[in-house]
Amino acid sequence: LTDGPLVGKQVLVTSGPTHEPIDPVRYIANRSSGAQGAAIASALRDLGADVIFITGPAEVPPPTGVHVVQVQTARDMKEAVDAALPVDVAVFAAAVADWRMATPTTSKIKKKNGAMPDLKFTENPDILAAVSQLKKNRPQLVIGFAAETDDVIENATSKRDRKGCDWIVANDVRPETGIMGGSENAVTLISKDNADVWPRMDKTQVATKLAQRIAKAVTS
Numbered sequence: 001l002t003d004g005p006l007v008g009k010q011v012l013v014t015s016g017p018t019h020e021p022i023d024p025v026r027y028i029a030n031r032s033s034g035a036q037g038a039a040i041a042s043a044l045r046d047l048g049a050d051v052i053f054i055t056g057p058a059e060v061p062p063p064t065g066v067h068v069v070q071v072q073t074a075r076d077m078k079e080a081v082d083a084a085l086p087v088d089v090a091v092f093a094a095a096v097a098d099w100r101m102a103t104p105t106t107s108k109i110k111k112k113n114g115a116m117p118d119l120k121f122t123e124n125p126d127i128l129a130a131v132s133q134l135k136k137n138r139p140q141l142v143i144g145f146a147a148e149t150d151d152v153i154e155n156a157t158s159k160r161d162r163k164g165c166d167w168i169v170a171n172d173v174r175p176e177t178g179i180m181g182g183s184e185n186a187v188t189l190i191s192k193d194n195a196d197v198w199p200r201m202d203k204t205q206v207a208t209k210l211a212q213r214i215a216k217a218v219t220s
C-alpha cells in the first residue's frame, strides 16, 4: 500500500508452530495453526507496513503482499529474525517449541524389544527475549504473546517483565476455549502499567485492533 499510517515502517511478524526433529521422520510440534499471526501480518500490511512474515509450518497459508520466510525449527526462526533486523516493530506470534532434541539422530530410531527411546532435550533460544534485550537494533515496539492455561494475566505480566518486551498479548488456551486452532480469540493486552481485556472476537478482528494500536504507538 502507498497509503496508511504504517507506510515506510518495517514490521516483522513470527507465526505458526516450529517443528523440532527427533529423527528424520519424527518431530515435536504444537497445535498452533498460524491463524492469529497471519491475520496480524495482513492487518499490518493493510495499514501500509512493509511486513516480513517469518513462519513455521502453519496450517493457514501466509498472506499475500508480505515478504514470507518459511522455517522449520526455532533455531531457523531465530536466524531469520536476526537477518530481518533492523525493523521498527516486531510481533512474536509464533508458538516456538521451548525444547528440541539435544542430538536428533540421522537415522530413524528403531523399536528395540520394549525398550523406550531415551530422548534428551535441550532448551531452544528465546527469540522474543533476545530481541527485547538487544542493545543495538532493538525495534521501537516489541510485542510478545502468552498462551496460558492458568492465571492468564498474572503469568503474562511476569512474562512481559522477564522477557523485556513492551506489550504482551495474553490468551487463554485452555482446550475448552477452542482458541488454539479456532477462529476466535479472547486476549488481554498487557503493557507496562495496563491490562486491557478485550472481548472474545474473531482472530481477524483481534489483528485489526492490534494493528491500530501499533500504528498509534509508533506514529504518536
Ligand code: C5P
Pocket: 014, 074, 092, 093, 094, 095, 096, 097, 098, 124, 125, 126, 127, 128, 129, 143, 144, 145, 146, 147
Ligand atoms: O515463554 P513462552 O513460550 O510462553 O513465550 C511466548 C512468547 O515468546 C511468544 O511471543 C513467542 O513467540 C515467544 N517465544 C520466542 N522464542 C521462544 C519461545 C517463545 O520468540 N523460544
